[in-house]
Amino acid sequence: MIDVNVSLFRWPFRRLAGDDTAGLVAALRKRNVTQAWAGSLEGVFHKDLAGANTRLAEECHRFGDGMLHPFGSVNPKLPDWQEDLRRCHEEHKMPGIRLHPNYHGYGLKDPAFSELLHLAAARGMLVQLAVCLEDERTQHPLMHVPPVDISSLADLLKREPDVRLVLLNSDPLHNLEQSQELLPARNVFFDISMVEGAGGVGRLAKQVSITRVLFGTHYPLFYFESAVLKVREAEFADAEKQAVLESNARKLLSQ
Amino acid sequence: MLDRRTLLRRALGGLSLLAARSSAANPAAAPLRIWDIHCHLTDAPGETPEERLTAIVKFMDRMGIERVMLSLGYPLLYDPPPAQLREENDQVLRAIKRWPDRAYGFVYLNPNHLQASLDEFDRCVRDGPMVGVKLLAAKRCNAPELDPIAERAAALKAPIMQHTWLKAGGNEPGESSPYDVVELARRHPNTSLVCGHTGGDWELGIRIVRATKSLCVEIAGSNPTAGFIEMAVRELGAERILYGSDACGRSFASQLAKAIGADVPDSAKQLILGGNLRRLLTPILKAKGHPVT
Numbered sequence: 083m084i085d086v087n088v089s090l091f092r093w094p095f096r097r098l099a100g101d102d103t104a105g106l107v108a109a110l111r112k113r114n115v116t117q118a119w120a121g122s123l124e125g126v127f128h129k130d131l132a133g134a135n136t137r138l139a140e141e142c143h144r145f146g147d148g149m150l151h152p153f154g155s156v157n158p159k160l161p162d163w164q165e166d167l168r169r170c171h172e173e174h175k176m177p178g179i180r181l182h183p184n185y186h187g188y189g190l191k192d193p194a195f196s197e198l199l200h201l202a203a204a205r206g207m208l209v210q211l212a213v214c215l216e217d218e219r220t221q222h223p224l225m226h227v228p229p230v231d232i233s234s235l236a237d238l239l240k241r242e243p244d245v246r247l248v249l250l251n252s253d254p255l256h257n258l259e260q261s262q263e264l265l266p267a268r269n270v271f272f273d274i275s276m277v278e279g280a281g282g283v284g285r286l287a288k289q290v291s292i293t294r295v296l297f298g299t300h301y302p303l304f305y306f307e308s309a310v311l312k313v314r315e316a317e318f319a320d321a322e323k324q325a326v327l328e329s330n331a332r333k334l335l336s337q
Numbered sequence: 338m339l340d341r342r343t344l345l346r347r348a349l350g351g352l353s354l355l356a357a358r359s360s361a362a363n364p365a366a367a368p369l370r371i372w373d374i375h376c377h378l379t380d381a382p383g384e385t386p387e388e389r390l391t392a393i394v395k396f397m398d399r400m401g402i403e404r405v406m407l408s409l410g411y412p413l414l415y416d417p418p419p420a421q422l423r424e425e426n427d428q429v430l431r432a433i434k435r436w437p438d439r440a441y442g443f444v445y446l447n448p449n450h451l452q453a454s455l456d457e458f459d460r461c462v463r464d465g466p467m468v469g470v471k472l473l474a475a476k477r478c479n480a481p482e483l484d485p486i487a488e489r490a491a492a493l494k495a496p497i498m499q500h501t502w503l504k505a506g507g508n509e510p511g512e513s514s515p516y517d518v519v520e521l522a523r524r525h526p527n528t529s530l531v532c533g534h535t536g537g538d539w540e541l542g543i544r545i546v547r548a549t550k551s552l553c554v555e556i557a558g559s560n561p562t563a564g565f566i567e568m569a570v571r572e573l574g575a576e577r578i579l580y581g582s583d584a585c586g587r588s589f590a591s592q593l594a595k596a597i598g599a600d601v602p603d604s605a606k607q608l609i610l611g612g613n614l615r616r617l618l619t620p621i622l623k624a625k626g627h628p629v630t
Binding site: 096097098099100216217218219220221223226276277278279280281282283301302303304305306307308310311312314315317 | 380381393396399400502503504505506537538540559560561562563564582584585586587588589590591593594595597598599600
């Protein structure tokens with residue numbers, strides 16, 4: 083299995099099983115994960131993203147034994163963010179980046195976001211965009227962070243056709259007002275960590291095609307088993323399961 | 338070398354409790370019997386109540402769920418007038434008649450229409466097949482109008498499932514919080530009350546209900562955030578925790594994962610996923626002549 087949505091380091095509001103990298107790797111191996119795309123929770127909250135990305139790369143190398151693929155954080159509102167992107171690509175050899183526009187304080191209409199997409203695509207890097215990290219209704223009262231408004235994304239991607247974008251932690255069929263135009267966009271992929279409703283993953287696959295649905299757990303913030311059971315609930319044929327659990331992600335990474 | 342089919346089976350079958358349920362190779366394992374206290378017709382596909390529950394049963398079969406407690410029809414109203422209340426309960430009655438071995442009914446009541454609600458309780462529970470009460474968000478449950486409902490439910494040993502939330506941005510006007518359920522529970526210690534959703538913000542909800550030993554919590558309707566069940570078991574004990582899904586708005590999968598994926602003993606999972614609910618329902622099921630196993 084390839085899990086496209088795990089995170090390293092500590093979540094500030096709760097201790098989690100798996101918030102140490104050795105423990106996370108052991109838990110993933112126990113669950114038959116062979117590859118995981120790892121973002122950094124430090125990258126959500128820190129300003130020194132160069133330091134956070136270096137630690138992410140080192141941690142993946144030290145503990146992952148090839149399993150963990152680091153996805154660095156870039157905040158296009160920070161001074162000289164282009165250097166962060168360059169280091170992710172050239173120094174750390176990362177296959178992609180993970181963005182948190184809501185925690186970093188910008189909207190998707192911001193020209194800096196457009197420039198970031200363009201530069202990432204020029205480097206051939208995957209872009210993961212986390213729509214949210216937790217339910218807005220249960221956030222710490224001093225840390226209210228609404229989900230990313232993705233309604234302008236479809237138009238932007240029409241102007242950046244080389245971008246390969248993975249939406250993490252989204253539930254597109256329950257947010258059609260914002261996601262309707264994204265559904266046919268062939269360069270957009272969806273992880274299943276926050277897809278809800280009985281049979282929701284199956285419905286999503288029918289709507290956007292099985293090839294654009296990726297196994298992502300949002301572990302360790304979520305119970306790993308949630309995504310596994312969603313695949314079971316979808317009642318896919320074996321080939322479809324294989325696509326969601328592994329081959330879609332493998333193809334995406336090799337493009 | 339493992340073939341692709343074996344790998345897939347391993348990937349999806351690594352969930353020991355669910356796997357044990359049907360594993361002939363593991364006869365020593367206690368069979369897992371999953372009962373879900375929180376399921377609605379509202380978002381299920383289908384034109385009729387019977388079709389909707391049939392669709393739900395297909396998902397139940399995939400996920401190994403033996404039985405659901407069904408409440409709320411369609412369209413979903415948070416403050417339904419008496420006629421609509423009756424209509425929604427009629428839909429549930431039709432559905433459970435089609436699938437009597439897979440679903441029991443919980444009668445939907447609205448304390449803003451107290452007499453109509455008491456009449457519905459008598460029609461659907463006292464004189465009908467339903468076995469519990471569902472209260473949503475018409476009126477906060479600390480209100481005195483809840484007292485006659487709680488008394489009538491206690492008399493027939495029917496559990497009351499009360500929706501609760503603690504929203505960071507503030508609850509809706511008639512929406513209960515766990516604080517409200519605690520008030521009601523203290524006035525009615527002999528009523529079997531369930532704090533639905535554990536308040537959503539479970540780290541607060543667990544603390545709010547902790548000292549009120551007669552209260553159970555139900556785990557549905559929130560993200561499968563890791564640590565929920567571990568904290569609930571630690572602070573409340575496994576005997577006070579009930580699995581529910583809030584399907585079909587939520588997936589059975591994400592809500593089952595809270596219990597299946599938690600780092601708690603298998604014995605606790607057995608209680609949470611069905612044992613506790615069967616214990617709560619045993620008196621009323623016996624009274625109605627249902628087999629209790």
